[in-house]
Amino acid sequence: MTSKITLFQHGTGAMIVPGLFDGTIDIQELLTHGDTGIGSGDGLDGESIINNGTPLLIRGDGSVTIADDHFTVPFVNAHFAAYSTINNIQINDFQSLGNYIFKHHQYQNILFSVKLHGQFEWVKTRSVFKQSKPYPSLVATAKSEKRFESQHLSGTVIAYYYPDAFSKFAVGGFHAHFISDDQSIGGHLMNFSGFNGDLGIQKFKKLDLELPIDNADYLNHDFKNDDIEAAINQAERES
Numbered sequence: 001m002t003s004k005i006t007l008f009q010h011g012t013g014a015m016i017v018p019g020l021f022d023g024t025i026d027i028q029e030l031l032t033h034g035d036t037g038i039g040s041g042d043g044l045d046g047e048s049i050i051n052n053g054t055p056l057l058i059r060g061d062g063s064v065t066i067a068d069d070h071f072t073v074p075f076v077n078a079h080f081a082a083y084s085t086i087n088n089i090q091i092n093d094f095q096s097l098g099n100y101i102f103k104h105h106q107y108q109n110i111l112f113s114v115k116l117h118g119q120f121e122w123v124k125t126r127s128v129f130k131q132s133k134p135y136p137s138l139v140a141t142a143k144s145e146k147r148f149e150s151q152h153l154s155g156t157v158i159a160y161y162y163p164d165a166f167s168k169f170a171v172g173g174f175h176a177h178f179i180s181d182d183q184s185i186g187g188h189l190m191n192f193s194g195f196n197g198d199l200g201i202q203k204f205k206k207l208d209l210e211l212p213i214d215n216a217d218y219l220n221h222d223f224k225n226d227d228i229e230a231a232i233n234q235a236e237r238e239s
């Protein structure tokens with residue numbers, strides 16, 4: 001049962017900042033590490049979410065497709081779902097989600113996943129278009145992102161929480177992706193309001209970190225001059 005307490009991570013948040021966007025793990029291999037997850041896409045070709053073993057890709061134009069086995073991603077988290085679920089809970093917005101969890105659990109300093117499934121009054125997401133080499137930085141890429149909003153819909157949020165102390169390494173705080181039940185909207189979750197449904201929380205004891213040891217761009221890159229924390233905060237947290 002080790003797998004239920006292990007969070008898998010391929011790549012790092014730090015790699016994405018200077019534009020190391022090559023996909024270095026494919027979906028087929030990724031699914032051996034979990035049936036649930038969120039990540040980016042090769043060349044930042046959209047935002048991905050794995051829900052109940054189905055890998056979905058939300059592209060820059062908002063279209064949703066099933067990612068095929070050979071599609072690759074540069075940065076992703078995955079795990080095997082074993083959430084402790086509370087039914088029929090109401091959460092006002094993204095901020096309130098964190099407030100609720102930390103009020104009831106002493107989880108500030110651990111790794112955990114959150115899954116919401118139910119009705120939302122409003123959801124705002126974003127995705128990005130595939131970039132080509134030489135890749136721009138994350139901040140430059142984020143300027144061309146597209147945002148999507150929808151009201152009165154049902155859907156799923158999958159999120160991972162890393163303590164702020166780990167923010168160079170992943171995305172400090174909550175990193176969440178969304179997919180609506182009808183797959184009409186999805187992507188990187190910016191905010192939501194009026195959630196009513198089920199809240200699942202799963203904590204991890206172990207982190208299984210995999211680095212792209214065969215990727216020349218990664219091996220050659222000098223991270224010294226990248227202001228990683230500032231760039232991740234700017235690109236990931238703006239709402």
Ligand SMILES: [Zn+2]
Pocket residue numbers: 039047175176177188189
């Ligand atoms: Zn994201």
